[in-house]
Amino acid sequence: MSIDTRASDADLIVRSLTEPDLFTAVFDRHSAEILRYVYARLGSDLAEDVTAETFLAAFQCRGKYDGAWPDARPWLYGIATRQISRHRRAEERRLRLLRSAPADGPAEDHSDRAAERVTAQRLGPRLGAALGALPRQDRELLLLVAWAELSYAEAASALGTTTSAVKARLHRVRVRMRRELGDDDPVDKENNDE
Amino acid sequence: MSEIDTLRELRPVPPPAELEAMRMAARERFVARAAPKRAHRRWRRPLLVGGLSTAAAAAGAVAALVLASGPGTVPGQQATAGRSRTVVTAAWTVREDAGGAVRIYLREYANPAGLQQALRADGVNAIVRSIPYTLQRGFSNKPVVHPACNYVTINDRAPLAVQGAVLTVGRQALPALFIIHPDAMPPGSALFLAFMATPPRATGNIALKPVVLTDDTAPACVPVPAKVPAQSAPTPTVKKGGPVPSPLPKAA
Secondary structure, eight states: OOOOTTOOHHHHHHHTTTOGGGHHHHHHHHHHHHHHHHHHHHOHHHHHHHHHHHHHHHHHTGGGOOTTOSOOHHHHHHHHHHHHTTOHHHHHHHHHHHHHSOOOSOOOOOHHHHHHHHHHHHHHHHHHHHHHHSOHHHHHHHHHHHTSOOOHHHHHHHHTSOHHHHHHHHHHHHHHHHHHTTTOOHHHHHHHHO | OOHHHHHHHHOOOOOHHHHHHHHHHHHHHHHHHHHHHHTTSTTOOSSOOSTTOOOOEEETTEEEEEEEESOOOOTTSOOOSSOEEEEEOSSEEEEEOTTSOEEEEESSSOOHHHHHHHHHHTTOOEEEEEOOEEEEEOGGGOEEEEESEEEOOTTTBOOHHHHHHHEEEOSOSSSEEEEEOGGGSOTTOEEEEEEOOOOTTOBOOOEEEEEEESSSOOOOEEEOOOOOTTTTOOSTTOOEEEEEOOSSOOOO
16 A cells, blocks of 8 residues: 555545555544544544544545545535534533633633634623524534634535535524624724724 | 634634544544454455554454554644554554654553553563552452552653653543654663553552653562551451452563
């Protein structure tokens, strides 16, 4: 088995149909990113398990991979999203945590980001509540864009819909979120007050 | 600041060591779950050649799955042209990544001889010992272990700067993650790790965090005075067990 480090994910996945070992390269490329996303959605108890299940499901259905996508991230995020949806209670617990406390990751200490961080933490409880109140599909889309940092086209691919549908839905979701948050941005307010 | 930016700021992020430990565990699960399905397929390979190979190699008393995959990647780094090698057992995983760092992911305190062998195969001059223990019955008839002796390394340890250059220790006790940089080990030095290879559900386990020793002589195991069993014997039905021989044969 030889792996060309420049080979696209699509190449590796297609070749893995006859050389299954090559799929480990897909795991090594993307597992950290998928794991971070699952961790953010479900917490540490399930992150490892759901990530393994995601790649296992991907491995088992790799024959259906659309080779037009050289980057497998949207496909993997789509599978991860379906795996995550099986753990609603864990996700609800995670959202409750978001409502009650700021993010639990190591805080970056860049001074230029401090204001954004403070704003986010102040809005956190309301944002967590608004996120929890969203319909599941809307929440999936919003988090794929916000946390997985997928483009509209990639999010559309992950969710099996069209880019225009994603744009329209995301617009509605953002309007709703803004309304739930009271269109309140403390930083803007403070800046305007000065 | 948009609601998307706010969400990004609030995204929970795992500590890097925890992330890597979880990633390795997920990799193992993935390999273990994917591999058996291949056993009956036409493309089953008889040799241990790839990340999903299923043939298990017996290493000591415990079977280990040796995986030689392509470029191993560390989160945040690009894949390199090097090769990686992984040994997986039920108790632990040892993985040498393309950059030469060796990662131990320890799930259970078991099979120290196999662990030593796997580390040495990856170029780490390792001494792994099991700590002899006595077994007693505690509350609810649960086994409670007590060390029969302790390995004292305080006088044989390499300087702190060396420890820091060679070793990164994850935050969790178990499953534990240790990252070793063999290139940073001074000539003649050794990595020492000791733990009690106890039965499942036993409480009172002791594990010594890995340390770099100035030479490759195993430290002495200093006998521990026998513990008075009064606290762990709440009822007259509790029986005190005898010493349990270490499962690790004495190695050189």
